[in-house]
Amino acid sequence: MTMQKIRLAVDAVVFGYDRQYTQIGLLLIKRKIEPFINQWALPGGLVHNEESLEEAVSRELQEETGVTINYLEQLYTFGTPNRDPRNRVVSVAYFGLVRPDMFTLHASTDALEAEWFEIHNLPPLAFDHQQIIDIALERIRSKVRYEPIGFELLEEKFPFSDLEKLYTTLLQEDIDRRNFKKKLMSLGVIEELQEHYTSGAGRPAKLYRFNRKEYFELKEMGGNFSI
Amino acid sequence: MTMQKIRLAVDAVVFGYDRQYTQIGLLLIKRKIEPFINQWALPGGLVHNEESLEEAVSRELQEETGVTINYLEQLYTFGTPNRDPRNRVVSVAYFGLVRPDMFTLHASTDALEAEWFEIHNLPPLAFDHQQIIDIALERIRSKVRYEPIGFELLEEKFPFSDLEKLYTTLLQEDIDRRNFKKKLMSLGVIEELQEHYTSGAGRPAKLYRFNRKEYFELKEMGGNFSI
């Protein structure tokens, strides 16, 4: 058997939530090398010899976009022989979530262009990255229903309406405000704070906070987060 | 940057269901090369340059065990730098399901020893394979609740009690026979045949068959398989 000539890469599908415009954002970079030079693509790159896959993702994200990731999870590994036109590259895709304060990119970092795109209005993408994104979207949409990952897209303290809007935006379906709150509060993993937030118009909203500790206890007892 | 020295492998966690003893079986091979020579391990090996990951899994399974796989799904990619004591090997793990007729191994194939083990009575395993198996078990247990993969472990035509026993065995919890059947039949994806099966003792059982076509139609319409 001949020597294996397969390169291993990682790619990151990073989502953010834009409270202002109630949109799901996706982080892309513009490639500055061939192939697909000057096209938009997912942040990512080859894995170094001594780093773990997660370290590789974080490093590439830092180098290419300056974004700090809040939640990272392995998505799927793409290994079709010709997904890269030059060499064989197998890529382990991750999906990540970032907080709203990351939404204004410090484009300063390094040379590459990095930008947020509205999830339903993406430019043409390099490689099979559109497919990867589709899978990531599917995953986040189903996962958000039975694990409390939505909070990773919000500020630590948030008005309940933010959470509600996040869910409607992500799932593209209407939610009954009363039922939604009832259900979430009944789990006992969200605490009501004594602070308020005023957005400029309308009645000020109480702020809430997700309690990770309570959530782990819930899980220990066989309880389930579920929307 | 120095040349990347990472090898890419695949491993397969293959489950079977033993009707006789109502046990979940796991397929293992005995390694005949270092490292971990003579230890039990998951079937798997390095990916060839021009084959897809799925092809690699099927090939290795065929070479090492002779088993024909009925369902194959990517599980997770394991990439910790030192999971293989010699070189860095990143492994894409798959989990597979086989039909009961595969359960009697044609051990004839090739030289390697391949054997079924009861899932709760495994020998010490090479590498991080125990961890991979744990994750696979978790996955199959949760997946069997909301996707009709249980049928992939049974004969095409099966008595309802087989399905019921498979679920109790897998999920380790009791099931009410009447409610279970009611629920499954109400989905309209299982057809009752006019054939009967007699196991030697007791009343003969009607045979049933999972109807893939109906299932896809159900899914199109937004319906859900769920136990």
Added chain:
DNA sequence: ACAAAAGTGTTGCCATTACACCCATGC
């Protein structure tokens, strides 16, 4: 006073659960 957003309870329905006896066959 009006516009904008937040807050709040009750009712009906359907899905899930709990539960036990008779039936068909082989020996």
Added chain:
DNA sequence: GCATGGGTGTAATGGCAACACTTTTGT
């Protein structure tokens, strides 16, 4: 006729969905 496994219905409960008006603030 007895042992073995298969087959079947009903009633109670609880979780989920549907539903609209009042409150607080800024302008």
